Each structure stands twice: as structure tokens, then as C-alpha cells.
Amino acid sequence: MRAFLLTTSVAIFIWVHSNYRLLDLPLHSTWTWLFSLLVVEFTYYWTHRALHEFNILWAAHQFHHMAEDINITTTVRDSVVDLFIYSIFPLPLGILIPPQIIMVHVQLSLLYQMWLHNSVVGNLGFLEYIINTPRQHRVHHGKNRYCIDKNYGALIMVWDRLFGTHQTEKEKILYGVVSPTPKTYDPTILSFGYYRDVWQKFCKMDGFCNKMSALFKGPGWTPGKPRLGDINDVPEVDYTEPKYSHNPFISDWRKLYVAYHGIIMVLGFYMLGEHPYLRFSPGKGLIAAIYVVYLLTSFGAIFDNRSWAAPLEISRCLAYFAFDYFLIFPVQWPIGAGQYLLLNILMWSTRAAHVLSMLFWFVYCCKHRSSADNESTEYTDVKDIESETSSKIRRNGCKAIIFILCFLIVSLAFIIAFMTQG
Template structure:
């Protein structure tokens, strides 16, 4: 059962089908880990196409335009979550390979249909327990909360991922490493993630009999809800059968209100990623007693001294359904500006992954730092920070400097010349805004 190599391009049919986990084993079986394609990276174009289709459909059918601030925050989190993979192989695969190389007890054939199916079930079962623990163990929740921080529910929400989460999930897949080859595991780890993209939508209501077996948009909407009936439910990745088996399944009932029980009210990308880590740090030091301090880390997010492991449900804030999501009123022109510059950032981001094997370490580092600078600056603009104009002027200047010395290039024809014009204009506009307060500041009267 031969598969195509990691260098082969996906056909359009394969690209579409991988988003729904319907590729055949003979298309996705590889003898070595090096042959396994980076399906997640190849999915970027399909993410964008599906996002655009959802935005158009939602606007035309339900009259719901995408909130640019929330959408860009989610997409920024997606970019951040993938940046470590530019330099390092994913920790889940790396630790899995280590266990396989040193402790495997048997070796299932990599080209077997039954190995493929068993791994499909094993990865999804491992994901269920990781996902459940991510909601029940505070230190793991510190990573996973990023994904739940959006108060909207659409395909951009699927990409609101944590760069910390993968450093906790690897241990839940270790048992498979005793007998399942890493190449088979790496395929299903990616497909399990890709499947969960399309279920983040409100455009699909009910899938009939499939609701009994599969994780669907209806089931996953409940998981993202902060209504009392939604809490701690529907942890499955591809299959919902694990929730039905272990008592965590809840069907969709009343309208779901999305987000965290205690909204974080920010669009800054690093606040979205790290705010709960800061909360744990402060709570750890302010909580008396050694075992209480350990409980802050390893019990549920709602735990406190004298409370059960997962906290008290009656202490959760009341949800009426009338809550307005956190928002910053931005002009249409600023929304367009940020959208254009995020698209330009995606060109740099994609080329970074495609060319990472031939780029120097200095170039890799400078591109990663530029991406981090851009996400930070866009976060400042989204929140109307006082220093946003200064930071954006600096960012645009850095872009032109890096591009001049060939540290920022893409494979898009004529984009370099276009960017020179765009970023030069941006420097002038934001520079004027940055110095305007100094110009208009009234001089103090001399005594």
C-alpha cells in the first residue's frame, strides 16, 4: 500500500477531502516519518477559501458580517501557534518517536489498512482525554483557554490556537508509540486537527444520523458555550462516541453564548495567549499552604480552598443571552488596512514554511521576529493603544529595511515593488499621526 512522498503536491480533490478526514489509507500511508507531508501547512489555502466562503454566506444569508477585530485576533493566534514548527519538529511527534525508538514492544505494519484504522481510533481516543484534561487541569487549561476566548463562533475561531497547548498534549498519545509506527501516527495527528476546522460554524444546523457518531458543528457549538448546560461537555475530536461512553455528551438545546465564563476582553495576541498563565502565577503565590498551591496548578480552573476539584457550578457567572461581546469601534478604513496588512503577513508566513530548509538561521530569526512585531502592532491598532501609531511606523520601517537586504521575500511576482509603495505611504501616514500630539501640544507658559 504505497503513499505519495512528502515532496508530492496534493491534488485539489485530496486537499478538499483531507479537510474532512476522508482520504483513503492507500493515499496516506508512508514508510518513514520524513515522507509524511505537512498537511496542516498545505491546508492553509483551503482554510482561507473556506473562511471567505463562510464570510460571504453568513453575510448574505444571515446578515452577519465578520467582526474584523475578533477574526484577526483568532488568525493571529493561529500564526503564533505554528511559528515554533518553523524551527522545531512538533513536540508530539518528537516525543512519540523517542518512545517508539527506545521502548516499542511490537511493530504494526505501516502499510496495513487495519493499522490505519486502529491509529485513527487511537489518536481520537487520546485527543478526547487530552481535551477533557485541558478543561479539568488548570495548568493545561492555561494553554487551551486561548481557543475558547473568542466570543464569536466561526471558522476563524478554529484557528485561534495556543502555542502552549502542544507541550501538554504529547503525553496522551504515548501508549500508541509502543506499537504504532510514527509515520502512521503523524498522519492521523494532523487529520484529527484538520477535521475540527469545519465544525466551527453556525451555518450547519443538524447532520441527522451522523450526529450519533461524529463530532459535528452542533455538538461543538455546545462545547464552546458558557451557558451552564454547556460547561464541561463534548470533548471529542472527530468522534462523539467517547463523550457518549464517558458521560460528557450534551446535545444542543437553547441558543449558545460563546466564550470564557470570565471574558478576557482583549484583542492583543500575547494577552490572549498568556493571560491565564499570569492568573495562575498570581493565584499560586497568593494561596496559602503547599498543597493548596499544588491544587492551583493541578485542579480545575474553578477550584479554590474548600471547593471540589472542578469548583462550584453555582459560582459561574449568570448567562442571560443578552451579553454583548467585547468590541472596539474601529473605522471601516482601519479594518481594511489591518486586513490588507494581515494578508501581506500571510505571504511572508507561507514563504517562511515553504523555504525554511534553504533559509539561513539569521533570515529565519529575522522573519519570525518580524511576524511577532506585526502581530503585536496589529494588536495595538485593534485596541487603539496610545503608542499604536509609533509602533506601526516602526514596523513598516523594519519591513522596508528587511526587504531591502533580502531578508523578506515571497514567491509572489511583483509583490516586492508593490510593498515598497504601500509601506512607504504607511510610514508617512503613521509617522504624521505619531508626531501630531507633539505638534499640537500647547507650550507651557513661562513663569
């Protein structure tokens, strides 16, 4: 999705620059690059600040801030709406900045974000006054009172210092959001659940002005409060509370299953990108994106131990075969094409894995049709149930090993069958 939005925004940016540019800045001038850096950072600063200070936009951005650890994975923890907003913010700059420069700045900013999201790098001395650093970005992700709505810059901190939103790291920071986090792994709820809160707040307000304020003022605003809310309403952090607000017990076989299918998905889409004959149209790309959301929702249900996780996963496997049949299967090539052998092995191994997965969940449904799942659907601290579930974990581990062996045997059978065909 990120690649699709980035490609689309670049195409639009080129069109804007070609038809509506006000200046022809010299591409090889150092001053052009410095000017572009300041302008891009200025635009990013106000876009990022708007995502925090307008409740309707915070609904898109809060998913990024739900992370209760800060590491490289936090960089790519973005909702679809958040990605869309970040994709369109540079477009007006097409009237000034050449496309080559804007593409470099946007990509540099994304790569730089990966370094910013870490809890290891400390004080960098005089660089703290010039560029954005992990120490300053940790403040941005904190839910301590002194961290709220601070440090919006991407590469440099000039605009934060100029507009009064700069804050240095002081006491120990706890990461996350101030409002309660949904206790689920379902990505659709985590990404879009806050919109329900915005809607409920909108409906509760009396009068047109208050209703608009519920959308376009800060998340903490209520009638009679400042535009961004009262900072004293933000609760003091409690360092004695558990680090993670949602930390249910998840059996090992569920982790193994989700990890395995997650790896299949990542490798599959990577290999499809290397396919010499497969070309995704926008429509097919949309179908692929919907399937990924479907897959992640099913994974969330498995981790949440929902009663409907098994039928959902069976339907997801069936959806995979529909996806395969219409988008992938028609453009295969003979297995004998040496350089594409790995692609074919991956394709048929993936098909075998989904057949086995459907069989597994069908048996699982039959086994539990007359009784509730043996694993508790109530979220309990791991320490409280560790002793009670140790034997179950061992049994599930054996099941997982058997599952993997069956998959390898069936996959090998598929590979041998197709390699030996004339």
C-alpha cells in the same frame, strides 16, 4: 508556527518509533487503522480534557475558547503554548503506532476540526451517536452551565460517552469563556494574560497543597469547593446582553490599513515559501515568528487606538526592513527571470508599502503631538457615536484612497525601474 511544531513532532515521533516501538503493526491492516484511531482519540480526549481541567493548562487553551462566534477561523485560533501541547501529545504513541498512520490521523483530525467549528449544521441523526458533529462541538464552546467541560472528542464521541462528559445541545448557546475577557485586540495579552491570573491565584493561597491546587485543579476551584469548582458558581447566560464583550468603534481607515498589511504578510510568507533559493534555518524561522508576533501586537495597538500605536508601527516597519535586509535581500535574483517576476513585484511593492507606512505614521505623530488623538480612547458602543463620526469616516475614507493611490504609484515606479535595468 503550527507547521514548524508539526514537522518537529513528526521527526521526534519517527525517532521514537524507530528506536523504542513495542510492536510491529501491519501497515495495510484495517485492524491496525481502527486500533490506531481509538488510541489516538483516547490520547487526544485526555489531553483536551486536561487543558480544561488543570488551571495552568487552561491558561494556554482559553484563548481558543474566547471566540464569541464559532466558525472556521476558530479552528486556528490557538496560542503558541496550546499548539505546543497538541504537538507533543501523540509522541508517546510512537511505541505502538507506525508514523504513517499517526500522521494521517493527526492531519485528518485537524481538517475535521474545520468542519466542526460552524453554527449552521444541525442534527445529523444517528451520526450524532458515532462521530463528533458541529452540533456537539457547539456545546463544547458554550458558556451556558450545561456546556461547561463537555464533549472533548475530536473525531468520535466514544470516550466522552464512556467517561461521562458527553452532552447534547439543548437551549440556545452563547459562546465564549465564563471569566471576563480582556478588552483588547493585543494577541499577547489575549494569549498570555490569563497566566497573570493563575499567578495571582497561586500567590493568594495559603499552604503548599492549596497553591498546587491553584495550578492543577480546575479554573473554578477555590478552597472547600470540588476539584473543578461548583457548577452553580457559573453565571446563567443573559441573552439580552450584547453578543460581543469587546466591540469598540474602529475607524474605517484603521481597518483598511491593518487588512492591507495583513494581506501583505500572508502573501509574503506564501511567496517566500516558493522562493527557490531561500531556506529558513531554525534560527531564521524563530526570527520570522517573533516578527509576526511584533506585527500582530502592533495591529492590536492600532485597533485599540493606543497612544503608542504610531511609534510602535513605525518601529515595526523598521523591523521589517531589518528582517528583509538580513533574510531576504541577499538572495534575490534578476527581475528578468520570468517565472519569478511576481515574487519580485511582491517584494518591492511590500518595501514601498512599508516606506509609505512609516511616512504616514510619522505625519500622524506630528499632527497629534500637541493634542490627544481625535478618536476616543474609551470604548463606546458604535450606535452611540455613529452620528458624531460619520463625517470623520468619510474623511478617513478619502485618506485611505489617497494612501492606496500613492502606494500604487510608488510600487509601479519600483517595478518599472527594476524591469528596465540592464
